[in-house]
Amino acid sequence: MQTRAISSPVRGPEAAGGIRASVFASLSILVLVEPLIATAAERPDLFRRGSELTGDIWPAYNTHGEVLSVYWGRLAEEFAEFQFVVYDAAAEEVLAQGHSIPCAWDGTLEGLPVGIDEVVERGFEPDAPGRRGTLSGLAVEVPRRNQGRGLSRHVIGGMRSVAARHGMGAIIVPLRPLLKERYPLVPIERYVEWTRPDGSPFDPWIRVHTGLGAAILKPAPRSLKIVGRVEEWEAWTQMEFPESGDYVIPQGLALLSVDRAAGIGTYFEPNVWIRHRL
Numbered sequence: 001m002q003t004r005a006i007s008s009p010v011r012g013p014e015a016a017g018g019i020r021a022s023v024f025a026s027l028s029i030l031v032l033v034e035p036l037i038a039t040a041a042e043r044p045d046l047f048r049r050g051s052e053l054t055g056d057i058w059p060a061y062n063t064h065g066e067v068l069s070v071y072w073g074r075l076a077e078e079f080a081e082f083q084f085v086v087y088d089a090a091a092e093e094v095l096a097q098g099h100s101i102p103c104a105w106d107g108t109l110e111g112l113p114v115g116i117d118e119v120v121e122r123g124f125e126p127d128a129p130g131r132r133g134t135l136s137g138l139a140v141e142v143p144r145r146n147q148g149r150g151l152s153r154h155v156i157g158g159m160r161s162v163a164a165r166h167g168m169g170a171i172i173v174p175l176r177p178l179l180k181e182r183y184p185l186v187p188i189e190r191y192v193e194w195t196r197p198d199g200s201p202f203d204p205w206i207r208v209h210t211g212l213g214a215a216i217l218k219p220a221p222r223s224l225k226i227v228g229r230v231e232e233w234e235a236w237t238q239m240e241f242p243e244s245g246d247y248v249i250p251q252g253l254a255l256l257s258v259d260r261a262a263g264i265g266t267y268f269e270p271n272v273w274i275r276h277r278l
Contacts, residue, residue: 068117135171213276
C-alpha cells in the first residue's frame with residue numbers, strides 16, 4: 001500500500017481502464033491508496049508484463065500439465081475479462097496477477113469438478129451444460145520480489161470484483177496448499193483436516209482464504225495431472241530416477257510415480273476446493 005500527499009480529503013472515483021479499489025480519506029494530509037485491478041481486456045500491456053514477472057514462481061513441471069499446457073496460453077485471449085493484474089497506478093507497476101474462468105456448478109460437493117484440469121476443460125467447452133454463474137479461481141501469482149507484502153489478498157479481492165462484474169454468485173478455487181510440499185507422504189484428505197491450537201487451518205494459504213470468509217469444501221487428490229518422459233522429469237527436478245518407484249520431488253505436494261520400463265513419470269498434484277460467497 002502506498003501513501004499520497006493531498007491538500008483536501010477525497011474519495012476516489014472508479015479509475016479509467018480498471019476497477020478502483022477502496023480509497024480512504026481523512027482530514028489528515030495523507031491518503032492510503034489501494035492498488036488497482038485491471039483485466040487483460042482493459043490493460044493487455046500490464047497483463048503481458050505480469051506474465052513475464054511471474055514466469056518463474058512455479059516448479060518447472062507445473063507448467064507441463066496434460067490439460068493446462070493445452071489451454072493456459074489461451075486464457076488471456078478467450079477469457080480476457082477474467083484474467084487480471086493488481087498494479088500501482090502511479091508507478092504503472094504490476095504487483096501481482098490473477099487467473100480465473102467462468103464455470104457451471106450446481107452448488108453441491110458432488111457437482112464440483114475433479115480439480116483444476118476439469119474446471120479448465122469445462123470452461124473451454126462451447127456447449128458446457130448449465131449456466132456459468134460461478135467463477136473458478138485458477139491461480140494467484142505474486143512475483144518473487146513482491147512476496148511477503150500481503151498482495152495475495154488483493155488478488156482474491158480482484159476475483160471478487162470480476163465475479164461481481166459478471167453477476168456471479170460464488171467463487172470456487174482449487175487451492176494449492178502452501179506447506180503441503182513439506183508433507184508429500186500425507187494424503188491431502190488428512191492434511192486438509194490439520195488445524196492449529198486455535199482451531200484455524202494448519203496451512204497458511206488455506207488460512208488466508210478462510211480468514212476472508214471462505215469455506216473449505218473438499219480435497220481434490222487428483223486435481224492436476226502431469227505426465228512426462230523420465231528424462232524430462234530429471235531435467236525438471238534436477239534429480240535422477242534410477243529405478244521404478246515413487247519419489248519425493250522438489251516442491252511436490254505428492255509423490256512422483258516413475259515407470260522405468262515405460263520411460264514415463266506420472267504426478268497428480270492435490271488441491272483443496274474452497275468457496276467464497278459474494
